[in-house]
Amino acid sequence: MYKSLIRPLLFRFDPEKVHHFTFSSIRFLQSVPGVPAMFRSAYNVEDKQLEREVFGLKFKNPVGLAAGLDKDAKLYKELANCGFGFIEIGTLTPKPQEGNPKTRLFRLREDSAIINRMGFNNGGVQAAVERLKANPKGKGHVLIGGNIGKNKDTPNEDAISDYEICFDALYDYVDYFVVNVSSPNTPNLRELQDKEPLTKLLSTLQEKNNGKPKAKPILLKIAPDLTDGQLLDIIDIVKETAIAGVIATNTTISRDGLQSENRHQNGGLSGKPLAKRSTEVIRFLSEKSGKAFPIIGVGGIHSPEDAFEKLEAGASLIQLYTGFIYEGPGLVKRINERLLSQ
Secondary structure, rough: HHHHHHHHHOOOOHHHHHHHHHHHHHHHHOOOOOOHHHHHHHHHOOOOOEEEOOEEEOOOOOEEEEEOOOOOOOOOHHHOOOOOOEEEEEEEEOOOOOOOOOOEEEEHHHOOOOEOOOOOOEOOHHHHHHOOOOOOOOOOOEEEEEEEEOOOOHHHHHHHHHHHHHHHHHHOOOOOEEEEOOOOOOHHHHHHHHHHHHHHHHHHHHHHHOOOOOOOOEEEEOOOOOOOOHHHHHHHHHHHHHEEEEEOOOOOOOOOOOOOOOHHHOEEEEEEEHHHHHHHHHHHHHHHHOOOOOOOOOOOOHHHHHHHHHHHOOOOEEEHHHHHHHHHOHHHHHHHHHHHOO
């Protein structure tokens, strides 16, 4: 029903307006008594065989929601009812910011893709913390990843401070952290992926992490546009800083092979055109590191077969974003059911 009825209707309107409308609709529907249970019945697949233990955390299934959809932690409980094993919020910054000028979100229907140049639009980390307080540990807890970044007006030489602020604010309320230095939509952000500044940033966060009562997993989200040499640097940095793992990959600035009229828009490309490259990055990191650290695979997962490619390439967990928008929540269920049938 989603692809035949709901998606064609939603895709008639501006993508960013549809995003806000959909969020409001889901929140309203799931405020009705009994509806959350209906969502769980329709989309959740509960089975011990789906559980995964990765970087010290137990995931009820390996299919997560990537950062970017629930930037401000406004809908994590409702989205978890769509069958996800974990939800990643963010990217969050210390101060609220509007992001880049609109229009900044574009569908590429012929390519089953999206281009966005949102620019870390969010209400600031403290606002998200207030919402995350409604997610206590224990029964019903949604496993949350906190994706953190820097404000646009913070120069790179001061970026570490922004990441520290977000880390400290979120520490009590997320299960793992993701350091985002790979978005193409914040000026000069990707320069922080260079070996020296990245090592300094991750080492600083790990030192702060190790000073807490219990260290939490810190992951690094990387771009798909890195060269093999840069990926080898990433492997060295992960080992040197002893962070928990890598998320591969963020959106790409490549436009190879696109057909849609929006293909020339600036921003990060996600969706099916990213599938091959993100899998290549996962395989490279896994093989060259000797499977030394866990990898969360994301990029172009629109089917159970796409998910298996990521897992077979070396991913321990996977995340959806554009595939969730194009295929609907039934994709989460289909992937988990296919995992059980293997």
